[in-house]
Amino acid sequence: MRRxxxxxxxxxxxxxxxxxxxxxxxxxxxxxxxxxxxxxxxxRCDVRAVYDVRRESADxxxxxxxxxxxxxxxxxxLLARDDIxxxxxxxxxxxxxxxxxxxxxxxxxxxxxxPFAPSLADCDEMIGEAEARGLALGVSLQGRFRRDYxxxxxxxxxxLLGDIRFAQMNGLYWRGxxxxxxxxxxTWEKQSxxxxxxxxxxxxxxxxxxxxxxxxVLAEMDTFGRGIEVEDFAAATIRFRSxxxxxxxxxxxSVQTEVSLKLSGATRAVGIPLSFHxxxxxxxxxxxxxxxxxxxxxxxxxxxxxxPKGHAACIGDLLRAIEEGSSPDVDGAEARRVIEVxxxxxxxxxxxxxxxxxxxxxxxxxxxxxxLAHVRRGRRGEPGSR
Numbered sequence: 001m002r003r004x005x006x007x008x009x010x011x012x013x014x015x016x017x018x019x020x021x022x023x024x025x026x027x028x029x030x031x032x033x034x035x036x037x038x039x040x041x042x043x044r045c046d047v048r049a050v051y052d053v054r055r056e057s058a059d060x061x062x063x064x065x066x067x068x069x070x071x072x073x074x075x076x077x078l079l080a081r082d083d084i085x086x087x088x089x090x091x092x093x094x095x096x097x098x099x100x101x102x103x104x105x106x107x108x109x110x111x112x113x114x115p116f117a118p119s120l121a122d123c124d125e126m127i128g129e130a131e132a133r134g135l136a137l138g139v140s141l142q143g144r145f146r147r148d149y150x151x152x153x154x155x156x157x158x159x160l161l162g163d164i165r166f167a168q169m170n171g172l173y174w175r176g177x178x179x180x181x182x183x184x185x186x187t188w189e190k191q192s193x194x195x196x197x198x199x200x201x202x203x204x205x206x207x208x209x210x211x212x213x214x215x216x217v218l219a220e221m222d223t224f225g226r227g228i229e230v231e232d233f234a235a236a237t238i239r240f241r242s243x244x245x246x247x248x249x250x251x252x253x254s255v256q257t258e259v260s261l262k263l264s265g266a267t268r269a270v271g272i273p274l275s276f277h278x279x280x281x282x283x284x285x286x287x288x289x290x291x292x293x294x295x296x297x298x299x300x301x302x303x304x305x306x307x308p309k310g311h312a313a314c315i316g317d318l319l320r321a322i323e324e325g326s327s328p329d330v331d332g333a334e335a336r337r338v339i340e341v342x343x344x345x346x347x348x349x350x351x352x353x354x355x356x357x358x359x360x361x362x363x364x365x366x367x368x369x370x371x372l373a374h375v376r377r378g379r380r381g382e383p384g385s386r
Contacts, residue, residue: 020045020319021083023108025075025099026090027052027061030113034088034140035065037311044319045086051078075099079106086318089113092184093192097122100137104129109136111318115201115342116335118192119368120359123339127332138318138328139335143202144209145313148274151301152263156210160300161265164244168262169207171200172254177226186228188372194223194230196342200250203259205338207238207246210263214341215241216356221349223378225253230378236345248345268293274301343371350376 022038022045024031031050038045047065051072052058058071072078079087079102087103089096089112096112103110110130116139117123130137143149155161173195184190191198208214219236223229232253238246261272267290269277278293308316314330321328340359347365348355351374364370 019043020085020322021049021081022047023072023078023081023084023087024050024061024090025052025078025087025103026092026095026113027054027057028090028092031061031088031090032064033311034090034111034113034315035061037313037315038088040308040312041316041319044323045315048083049078049081051075075102079103079108084108086111086322092190093118093197094184094190097126100126101129104133104135104137107133107135109138109318109322111138111140111314112332112335113140114335115192115197116332116339118197119366119371120336120340120343121361121367123332123336127336130332136318136321136328137332138314138321139330139332140311140314141202141205141330141335141338142310142314143206144330145307145309145317147304147306148272149206149210151274151304152261152270152272153210154304155270155297155300156263158300160297161263161268161270164211164242164263164265166262166264167207167211167244167246168260169203169246169248170258170260171195171203171248171250172256172258173199173250173252174254174257175199175232175252180226180228186226186230188230188375188377191230193342193346194221194228194232194234195250195252196221196231196234196345199252200234200248201338201342203261204248204250204341205335206261207248208337208341209334211240211242211244211246213241213337214344214357215239216354217341217344217348218354219345219348221346221376228378231349232378234345234349236348238341268297270297276301346371346375350374 027050038047049070049072050058050061062069087108087110089099093115100110100112180186216239221231221234223232225232233251236248263270267279276294276297278290279287280290282288317328343365344355344357
């Protein structure tokens with residue numbers, strides 16, 4: 001049995017292989033991904049109740065599910081139910097902390113949609129509550145379960161690339177005007193950030209997962225495409241404690257969408273979309289292709305099989321943790337790592353200075369209020385952030 005990171009075993013009543021009752025708080029579009037994820041494990045869990053501040057959203061979700069699910073009149077009503085063991089928090093980013101804390105205090109395990117929180121202070125409050133109560137707190141960073149990313153992690157763990165010297169990540173997306181029609185999108189107070197926090201958070205999380213803790217960051221951001229105040233473009237360099245140097249480009253304005261990743265060692269490199277590269281030095285001191293090196297990388301990658309994808313993978317991870325009495329692989333502490341890097345990127349882009357990590361509790365950027373007071377904003381209603 002794996003021990004939880006807090007040093008305790010999760011012991012909430014209802015642990016084991018009995019079917020878990022699921023409640024969903026927040027019934028917007030992402031809640032359907034959670035429902036489908038739970039439906040991948042019909043013998044282990046069952047969605048029983050939903051709640052949204054907009055009753056019509058909850059009713060619409062239940063109709064989409066085909067009925068048979070209760071619509072609660074309040075969050076308190078849902079959390080008071082003894083047949084609810086796990087709560088999915090699918091509210092907008094600014095509204096994660098309250099339902100997560102209330103669910104934990106009601107004795108429920110929690111799966112929180114990304115981004116985990118707008119600030120490290122909020123992360124730490126939720127993590128502390130889960131640890132104090134011995135409850136599982138998972139976060140939907142489903143990229144961790146993709147086969148190609150796990151293949152890269154397997155190769156790194158087995159030192160097939162040697163020391164990583166340089167890494168590159170591109171998160172190029174398109175979000176049109178209709179995406180920002182939701183009142184909470186496009187503002188720092190409600191969306192907690194732009195492309196880095198809401199779209200590129202997935203490849204950024206993989207970057208940190210693969211390369212380890214960041215030592216410092218230097219970033220630029222801007223708002224080019226539309227009248228919003230959060231960034232729709234960012235470029236940055238990240239120096240990792242391992243010595244690796246990472247380059248990051250993110251945008252929500254790309255007409256050519258792309259999520260790509262490259263990791264380069266001294267003589268070997270891998271990339272996403274999945275590719276393998278290796279060279280060696282010949283007798284003349286020239287670099288030539290190393291076909292056996294490429295085959296070795298491919299053999300190592302083949303050792304990683306396929307598995308559940310998307311939210312189903314996150315939910316399977318959470319269910320396993322609850323049943324084993326252990327910690328989810330992507331728990332609050334893991335989700336906090338990418339939030340810290342993104343916070344540092346926002347601080348650097350706003351101040352024009354290189355930012356060292358970790359971000360301490362005495363740093364104004366540690367809290368949500370501090371971020372809102374200091375972040376550089378685009379001018380809502382016109383393009384550009386300067």
